[in-house]
Amino acid sequence: MAAVVPGADGERSPRWTRRQRRRLHGAAGTAPPGVPGDGRGARRPDREQRRNRRSAAFDLLAVVAALALVGLGLANLYLIGETGLAARQGAIAAAGLLALAVCWRFRVRYLAVLGWVAFGAAVLFLVGVLTVGLSANGATRWFAIGPLTFQPSELAKLGLLLALAAALGSARPPGQRFVLAVLLAVPPIALTLAQPDLSTTMLLVVLAGAMLLIGRVPARFLLPVAAAAAISAPLLISLLRPYQVERLGTFLVGAHESPTGSGWALRQAHIALGSGGLFGRTDDPMRGLRAEYLPERDTDLALASLVGQWGLVAGAAVVLAAIVLVWRLALASRTSRTPHGALVAGGLAVLFGVEVVVSVGANLGLLPLAGVPFPLLSNGGTALVVHLAAVGVVLGVRRDGARRRLWAPSRRRNPRPRLVRATAVALSLLLVAFGFYGWRLQRTQGEALAAVGDEQMTRCVRLPAVRGAITDRHDQPLAVNAADVGAGVDRVSVVPALLAARPADVDRLADLTGRPRADVHAEIEAAEPTTLSLPVAEVPRGVAEAVTAAGIPGVLVVAEPRRAYPQGALLGPVLGFVGVATPEDEERWPGLPRAEVVGRSGLEQQYDAVLRGVNGQQCLFVDPTGVPVALGQRRDPVPGADLRLSIDLGLQRQLDTSLAAAVRAQPRPAGKIGAAVAMDPRSGQVLAIASTPSFDNNVYGPPVDAAALQAAGDAPGSPMLEHVTQAVAPPGSTFKLVVAAANQAHGVWAPDRVVPTGADFSYGGHVFGNWKPMGPMDLVQSLAISNDVYFYKLAVALGAERLIDTARALGVGERTGIDLPAESAGYLGTPESVEAKGGAWYGGSTVILGIGQGELQVTPLQNARWTAAVSTGTLVTPRLGMAVGTEGATYTALPPSAATPVPFAAALGPVREGMRATVTGGTATGLSGLPAPVGAKTGTAQDGGLRDDEYDNWMTAAAPVDAPEIVMTAMVQGPGTGANSAKVVVADGLRHYLEQQPDVVATGPVQAP
Incomplete structure (x- = not known):
């Protein structure tokens, strides 16, 4: 006979023994008194049994999902080189699986006892850890038990879950259930906050709120609590540790890619997630080193670590297993025989899902890095055992509900937790969205993030x-x-x-x-x-x-x-x-x-x-x-x-030797300079460029010869300057070639017009002397003998504007464009420029410009350039660089600069005749004995930087005069007579060139640019 026990409706109901229940399941369609039957005979128990078997088999899916997460967590530890940690975690996982199995077999009627024991132990341990616990990073959260550590706040999650389920699942009135639940939640939350462990505290708060919500506490109790929480939330910022404030600030301002501070972890997580590919980089020999750059790779960022090692497929497997587990826990709340068991299942589903969402979101940078590990995946012994045990409890609840469905209370007496499935749906959708974001991150930024990862460890x-x-x-x-x-x-x-x-x-x-x-x-x-x-x-x-x-x-x-x-x-x-x-x-x-x-x-x-x-x-x-x-x-x-x-070393030595000798021959050589240049007037190639005094580049070392360098810098004559392109001086009578060209360009005087000259020229109340008295002369004769008065008068006839325009057309007053830095542009004054600097252009300014003095300063290279332009009719750009190449390879010619035709080139014949006459019977007869006919022009200019008996002595020449191949210009400072004359420098240089011309111009093979 069955025992009789009080029923829920006050009547006496039979309590069936185990043997009687077994007989019931084997009966042919009858039910004991007090047990409702379906009136369908033997088929009903068979269907129930099959459904129960299917339900039990389906529970294995939750176990498989949990084991998958544990296994992937162990794989992550192994892949990042933490083999010892992986072995330890594996042993703890075995203990956790044992706890899962034990809790699975746990009877629901003893669940309350288990809950109060877990809750009491958690509170006791939380109190104890504050006094004798281990501290790290400013927090006291652990007990040390030999080589193992124990974190009571993890046990508090399970204890609070079971205690709240017992309180909210009781038959007490709603107000009592609410007050009891709040009173139970306060101690573990407060003690965890005191450690401080803000992340676990927030999870406990979420758990308590979720249990109140799904436990069907009326809204009139929940709304005031929600309002109070919203008002006090800003005050919680004062409880944050500095590193937590930094994490929150980093998230809010979007500085996820910061290379330092709290943004470092997010940056490394993005690198791991974005560069892992679909199947990871397990064949990368630097895989272990890459893993070292990811902080918290075994705990908070374990998911990012796993994706970096095994790719997006492994990450998808983790998320899928988490979703499966959340749903199995949520569905268990629908099958429990009692409100207590249903609330345990629903609460754990919400807690587990929130932990997963927060962890995944933090790994992706979509949520603040709150220090929430991924449940079952992240390293942590206490959390692993507690979570597995909790899963076992919920699966035990489901198993109990499946095996005892016939005795389950009615829906009215056993209301299901509310919003559990809706919450599971929301959490699942969030995880799917997060997964899509991770895939998109990898697709759009994967290569860039991989490059960043390579760069940071290189x-x-x-x-x-x-x-x-x-x-x-x-x-x-x-x-x-x-x-x-x-x-x-x-x-x-x-x-x-x-x-x-x-x-x-x-x-x-x-x-x-x-x-x-x-x-x-x-x-x-x-x-x-x-x-x-x-x-x-x-x-x-x-x-x-x-x-x-x-x-x-x-x-x-x-x-x-x-x-x-x-x-x-x-x-x-x-x-x-x-x-x-x-x-x-x-x-x-x-x-x-x-x-x-x-x-x-x-x-x-x-x-x-x-x-x-x-x-x-x-x-x-x-x-x-x-x-x-x-x-x-x-x-x-x-x-x-x-x-x-383009330089010929032989011609260079010749010019340098002659120039140095000319300067040394001066009565007072100290501080005097000399410069000489030889150039091909057709191409602009510079064949030689000599400057005296000079310096030896080897003093710059390394190591630098400081004494020699100081001596060169202090030496008179500025040896550090390149005098051909950087020193300027008035050109004297060599400028008469420009004045004569201006006459031909503008046709002021016929070149054969004979002009009276004499010993001087009076203009504007001033007398301008000739270098010696001379008779009437035409243009050619005046060039040959360098008749100053003729050019005084010609300059006046031309006027400043036409004279200056012609000078500019021949490159006077501008850089030549030679491939040397710091070239001087010289100076060609104009009425406007003189007035701009506070002076005045007088009529006498034009007169003395006619003989190359006054508002005029040129470099020796500019002088050589206009000599070449007058001799050939084209204005070239001087060049030193001729070709580039490597040893054993054919050189490539550097692109030459285009020559500019002189607009009045056709009218320059008389000027060239004057240059030739200068050599045959004028002031440069010293060049008449050379192997080829030469045209030249001499010049002597007063220089304010020299003594009254010293001058800038110029010589510029072109040879052969009928088809020039070389232009040579020299300037030597001093009295300018005898062996110290610039004429000797040019004469020696032209003789060397003309006698050895084939050898001078020869060069190695080059190919077109």
Whole structure:
């Protein structure tokens, strides 16, 4: 017989024994008294049994989902190299699965007991942890039990869940249930906040709120609590720790990509998520190093770590398993026999789903990084065991409801928790949306994020490119690398972190470089671990090659950027020098590496982009602290191209020797300068360019010869200047070629018109003297004998405007465009420019301009240029660079500048006749004995910087006069007589050229640009 117990309606109901219930399930369609039947005979129990079996089998899906999360978490620990941690977590997972199995078999009628025990233990432990717990990062949250740690706040989640379910699932009136639930929630929340553990506190608050909501507490109780929470929420900011405020601020301002501070974790999470691809990068040898850059990769950012290791597919599997588990927990709340069990299932579904959403959102940067680990996936023993045990409890509730469906109370007496399925739907949709965002992040930014990840763990050591040589047109060296002439060394450097653990390799290196082993060991050990390149020796090229051949990992051999100038001072200011880049250089060439060696003046500066080449690099992989751990990619440097100049070294030496002799022959040579240039008037190629005094570029080293450099800077005559292009002086009578050309251009006087001259010329109350009394002369005669009065009168007849216009057409008063930096433009005054600087242009200003003085300053190169224009009818741009190439390869010609036809070239015949007459019977008869007919013009100009008996002595000439191949111009300061005359410099230079013309102009093969 069945025992009789009080029923819910006050009547006595039978209590069936286990044997009677077994008999009931085997009966043929009858039900015991008091148990409703369906009147369908034996088929009803069979269907119930099949449904129960299906339900039990379906519960295995939740277990599989939980095991999948645990397994993927262990895989993540293994993949990031935490094998010991993975083994520990695996052992804890086994204990958690045992707890799941035990709780699965737990009877629902004992659930209240379990809840109060868990709740009481949690509160007790929370009190204890505040007094004897372990502290880290300013929080006291753990107990230490031997090698294990225990976090009571995780147990508080389960204890509060079970306690609230017991209180809200009771038959008490709503008000009592509400008050009891609030009183139960306060202790664990307050104690957790006191640790402080804000993330767990917020989860406990969410859990309590969710339990009140799904526990069908009337709105009249919930609304005041919600309003109070909304009002007090801003006050909670004062409870935040500084790092939590920084995290929140980082999220709110969107600084997810910040390389420092709280944005670092989000930046690394994005890199891992975006660069993992679909199936991860498990074949990447640097996979472990990449993982080191992701902070909290085993806890808060475990999902990002897993995606970075195994790809988006693994991340999708995690999210799918979480959604399955949330739904199985939510559905369990629909099948429970009791309100208590239903609330346990529904509450855990909400708690688990919120934890997953917060964790996934934080990994993606869509939510603040709140310190909420991914349940079951993230490392953490207490959380793992508690979550598995909680899952076991809920599955036990479901199992109990499935096995005892026939005795379940009616829907009215067992109302289901509200909004559980709606919440599960919302959480699932959020997770799907988050997954889509992660896929889109990977698709749109994956490559960029992968590049950022590579860049942050890579440091590169610059391998300087060998600078190209500068040669004359016959490939004779003018500027070379010191090692090429046996004067340079190579630098041997090491990566200390890579060699410190290999003493045998250090010994080999010391032996190869000839240094004591102990010294090399001491230097490496004393270096900072983050040092990328530590110089240990400077060795000759042969030793450097032996070190390179040894192939010792972590040893770098680079060429020292030392320059040598074999010709000494012969072309000092023209070639210039190299040195470490200045701020001005960095502005000129943006993107220069730090301490890059560049051309600082002269041709070294002008053609730096060609000569410098492209630096190489040896990259190193470094850990997040900056310590090198492995060699990366090496890119060998590309040597700079060689620059072939149009200069002929033989003609250069001839001009330099003659010019230096002319200056030394002055009665007072100190401070006097000389300049000479030889140019092809057809192409602008400069065949020689001499400057006296000069300096030896080798003083710039490295190392710099400071004493010699100071002496050169202080020496009279400004040896650091290139006088052909940077020194200016009045051109004197050589400017008469320009005045004569102006007459031909404007047709003021016929060239055969004979003009009375004499000893002087009076104009505007001033008397302008001739250099000697002369009779009537025409244009050709006046050029030949340099008749000043003729050109005084011609200048007046022309007027300042026409004279100045012609001068500009011949390049006077502007830079020639030669490929040298810091060229002077000279000065050609005009009435307007003189007035602008506070002066006045008088009639006498035009008169003296007619003989190349007054408002006029030119460089020797400008003088040579107008001489070439008058001789050929075209205005050329002087050039020194002729071709570029590399050793053993055909050179490529540099594109020449187009020559500009002189508008009045057809009328310049009489001017050329005057130049020829200057040599045959005028002031330059010293050039008459040369191998070819020469046209020339002499000039002597007063210079305010010289003594009264000293002048700027000029000579400019073209040969052969009927088809000029060379123009040569020289200027020497001094009395200008005898051996110190500029005429001698030009005469010697033209003789050398004309006698050796085939050898001078010859050059190596070049191809068209």
